[in-house]
Amino acid sequence: PTARYRKDYKAPSFSIDTVDLHFYLDDTCTRVVNTMQVQKRDDEPDLVLDGEQLQLVQVTLDDRLLVAEQDYKVGRKSLTIYNVPAQFSLTIENTINPSANTALEGLYKSAGVFCSQCEAEGFRRITYFLDRPDVLSVYTTTLYVANKEEYPHLLSNGNKVDTGTTAEGLSWVRWHDPYPKPSYLFAVVAGDFDLLEDTYTTAEGRQVLLQFFVDKGNLNKAYFAMEALKNSMRWDEQRFGLSYDLDIYMVVAVDFFNMGAMENKGLNVFNSKFVLADEASATDQDFINVEAVIGHEYFHNWTGNRITCRDWFQLSLKEGLTVFREQEFSADQGMRAVNRIQDVRIMRTHQFEEDAGPMAHAIRPDIVVEMNNFYTVTIYNKGAEVVRMLHTLLGEQTFQAGMRRYIADNDGKAATCNDFLQAMEQASGRNLNQFKRWYSQAGTPEISVQTDYSRRQRKLTVTISQASDKPANAPFHIPIQVELLSQQGEPLHPPELPVNSVLELTEPEQTFTFTGLKEAPVFAPLANFSAPVKCNDTRSLDELITITRFAQDAFLRWDAVQQLYSQAVHEAIAQGGALTLPNALIDGLKASLTDGNSDPALVALLLQIPSEEGVAAEFKYVPVSAIHRAITELHEALARGLYTELLQAWDMHWPQATDKQAAFSKEAIAARMLCNTCLGYLAAMTDSEAVHERLQRQFAAEQSMTLVFGALQAAVHNQHRLAEVQLAQFANRWQHDPLVMDKWLAVQATVRHASSIAKVHELTEHSAFDWSNPNRVYALLASFSHNFAQLHQADGAGYALLVSAIKRLNTANPQVASRLLSPLLNWRRFNDARQGLLQQVLSDLRNMPDLAPDLFEKIEQSLR
Numbered sequence: 001p002t003a004r005y006r007k008d009y010k011a012p013s014f015s016i017d018t019v020d021l022h023f024y025l026d027d028t029c030t031r032v033v034n035t036m037q038v039q040k041r042d043d044e045p046d047l048v049l050d051g052e053q054l055q056l057v058q059v060t061l062d063d064r065l066l067v068a069e070q071d072y073k074v075g076r077k078s079l080t081i082y083n084v085p086a087q088f089s090l091t092i093e094n095t096i097n098p099s100a101n102t103a104l105e106g107l108y109k110s111a112g113v114f115c116s117q118c119e120a121e122g123f124r125r126i127t128y129f130l131d132r133p134d135v136l137s138v139y140t141t142t143l144y145v146a147n148k149e150e151y152p153h154l155l156s157n158g159n160k161v162d163t164g165t166t167a168e169g170l171s172w173v174r175w176h177d178p179y180p181k182p183s184y185l186f187a188v189v190a191g192d193f194d195l196l197e198d199t200y201t202t203a204e205g206r207q208v209l210l211q212f213f214v215d216k217g218n219l220n221k222a223y224f225a226m227e228a229l230k231n232s233m234r235w236d237e238q239r240f241g242l243s244y245d246l247d248i249y250m251v252v253a254v255d256f257f258n259m260g261a262m263e264n265k266g267l268n269v270f271n272s273k274f275v276l277a278d279e280a281s282a283t284d285q286d287f288i289n290v291e292a293v294i295g296h297e298y299f300h301n302w303t304g305n306r307i308t309c310r311d312w313f314q315l316s317l318k319e320g321l322t323v324f325r326e327q328e329f330s331a332d333q334g335m336r337a338v339n340r341i342q343d344v345r346i347m348r349t350h351q352f353e354e355d356a357g358p359m360a361h362a363i364r365p366d367i368v369v370e371m372n373n374f375y376t377v378t379i380y381n382k383g384a385e386v387v388r389m390l391h392t393l394l395g396e397q398t399f400q401a402g403m404r405r406y407i408a409d410n411d412g413k414a415a416t417c418n419d420f421l422q423a424m425e426q427a428s429g430r431n432l433n434q435f436k437r438w439y440s441q442a443g444t445p446e447i448s449v450q451t452d453y454s455r456r457q458r459k460l461t462v463t464i465s466q467a468s469d470k471p472a473n474a475p476f477h478i479p480i481q482v483e484l485l486s487q488q489g490e491p492l493h494p495p496e497l498p499v500n501s502v503l504e505l506t507e508p509e510q511t512f513t514f515t516g517l518k519e520a521p522v523f524a525p526l527a528n529f530s531a532p533v534k535c536n537d538t539r540s541l542d543e544l545i546t547i548t549r550f551a552q553d554a555f556l557r558w559d560a561v562q563q564l565y566s567q568a569v570h571e572a573i574a575q576g577g578a579l580t581l582p583n584a585l586i587d588g589l590k591a592s593l594t595d596g597n598s599d600p601a602l603v604a605l606l607l608q609i610p611s612e613e614g615v616a617a618e619f620k621y622v623p624v625s626a627i628h629r630a631i632t633e634l635h636e637a638l639a640r641g642l643y644t645e646l647l648q649a650w651d652m653h654w655p656q657a658t659d660k661q662a663a664f665s666k667e668a669i670a671a672r673m674l675c676n677t678c679l680g681y682l683a684a685m686t687d688s689e690a691v692h693e694r695l696q697r698q699f700a701a702e703q704s705m706t707l708v709f710g711a712l713q714a715a716v717h718n719q720h721r722l723a724e725v726q727l728a729q730f731a732n733r734w735q736h737d738p739l740v741m742d743k744w745l746a747v748q749a750t751v752r753h754a755s756s757i758a759k760v761h762e763l764t765e766h767s768a769f770d771w772s773n774p775n776r777v778y779a780l781l782a783s784f785s786h787n788f789a790q791l792h793q794a795d796g797a798g799y800a801l802l803v804s805a806i807k808r809l810n811t812a813n814p815q816v817a818s819r820l821l822s823p824l825l826n827w828r829r830f831n832d833a834r835q836g837l838l839q840q841v842l843s844d845l846r847n848m849p850d851l852a853p854d855l856f857e858k859i860e861q862s863l864r
């Protein structure tokens, strides 16, 4: 495999203006006839098309059948046509085998459905093409099948324009998409589905037909997604002024899918777990995820499809911006603070970790071997944080003016991150040169804050410095939103504090002064997590407690509690002794649990302690067992210390949690969050009859998967004596619903106990598991790969388990294999025998015959 560099970008030598595709669908030998109108753009004599795993039948240029070797050459990954004219029509006929396609890239058949996935470079597994995002073409697609009954729905992008039957008796349907698009947005689907239909009227008064295609018998699980789609369409009109542009919007839910979903123009293809949901089988979090992913794919219609990426190094142009839009959509649905805290958790546990490891990359990377490896938490979530920083610096109005400018200037084009920044510069009149470093520099900056109060001058001096974990990095432009509180917790607004409370750190070190303060205030930086940075915190216990009680910003309050947990964990690890929690923290938590006026969702988040993975990310050298011990102690200390209040809170919120009228209200969701959180601690009190009774009662709440699964998780993770019987009952009840059984697999793979390795091994043989389905593999093995102390067991048993799965998937589905590999890459952070073990397993993998490029790239980066 070879690397590609961002700096080597060259505009394509040819454009392909129209593509007329004919698919003669067949399980093992689908014939594709592809006619393109091609134009030369420079003086390049030969046309080189991408193609992989294709059987070429014939090539025709302007009605002349071409002769192999003389007129063209077939390479392993290309087709070169010699000496082409300035303008011509080219017809390529080839065959593919959809049934053998277990990588789920290109056209594949699984569970009786033909379906395609082309992003990033899957179209070249369908036909020969200039498979790059800056070649935009108008597509017409005709699908032919022998048996119409088997495939009543034949779908592609755009509008259905014609149907018929051939002389040979094949039924066909033709689609035309008037919007030029890159090949990665192309899609076809053929299958038998239940169909849910609705309509949406755009702000301009146009009617759009909305269609959801789901597995037979699942129609009742598609209503929520339909509502989410309509909400997304309305929201994008109201907040961004963007309306939908075609007359039809289709969503197909499929069971075999590598990623979450795909924004193909007019024909989204979704992993069924992000469409199908009803209360008995899906948790509140599942519903929230469905809404977010439906929104995400819909928002791509403008940020991704109408304006696409010039090259794949610009991926964050569409993904970072679209995740930001998705996050804002979810937040505007009502739980803004809860959403923000959850987004921050993802950044801190996963993105910071990636940025500190061998695959660290800027949100606009410079070098790529396998593009599929770059659908990362950095490109997506840090990309969204970078857009959010712009929003913070510019404010909503100016940001929206920048969006309008970006769209006016780039609609219908393949753009770059710089085009986006330029639009923001023009709309705001601000110079974003230094801000641009967020696009080119990897790593997580760390800010340090020092405060100095002069009572005589009534003045607070704050010195903030920034440092980077990547020595070559130049200083970043960092928006730091702050709160100033009096010792009694009142918000203070000294005249030097900007109206939006955002300080701009641009130098390695900067000083800010605030006057007119008659006593030393509490200075709380990084409100709303205004920048994706670490904060080296030296605040006192008293200051942290003041923040937990009085900060206006929910993230600041939550974060102060996290700091207190983290301090206790670090002390316990450093001293090798028992973990102790400050009394003020315990008292505060008791009060929040029982006072009845705190938002129960936020209380639940306050009680969420750091994960082992999260704590590990804070260490240069990771003390695996000490972290495991400290987290276990922290969990038990809270369970013991808050026992009475946890029971009280569970009882207090149980009626709301089970209120059928309020089933999916914010209040009911919040109540269930807190009941689950309480039970998650209480189940550690294995001898308590009161807990036993509540565990059983909650597990029996059949109308709500949130509650049933919350109880199951509490029992299983605490190894409560009810665990085995509940696991058995749950499996018995849900054995025919694979998406629910994924939860059953995941909950067992995440038990923080040495037995989990044998359990996962055993479950790979269970009928609920299937190596060929990515959802099953993620549920069992990816879940296990984040079970930190078990993956990193000292004897290497966790590594062996994961590595045998990776080996098995290397050729079958490299994308999935590559995701499982990531937690093994950062071997340098283990300073003991684990280093040697990890190096050994990585070298073993590297020596595998037919090592997939996806794995090759990561292993090379890791071992170099």
Ligand code: DPP
Pocket: 119, 259, 260, 261, 262, 263, 296, 297, 319, 375
């Ligand atoms: N472009 C897709 C998405 O993020 C990736 N499958 O929505």
Ligand code: ZN
Pocket: 296, 300, 318, 319, 322
């Ligand atoms: Zn996306």
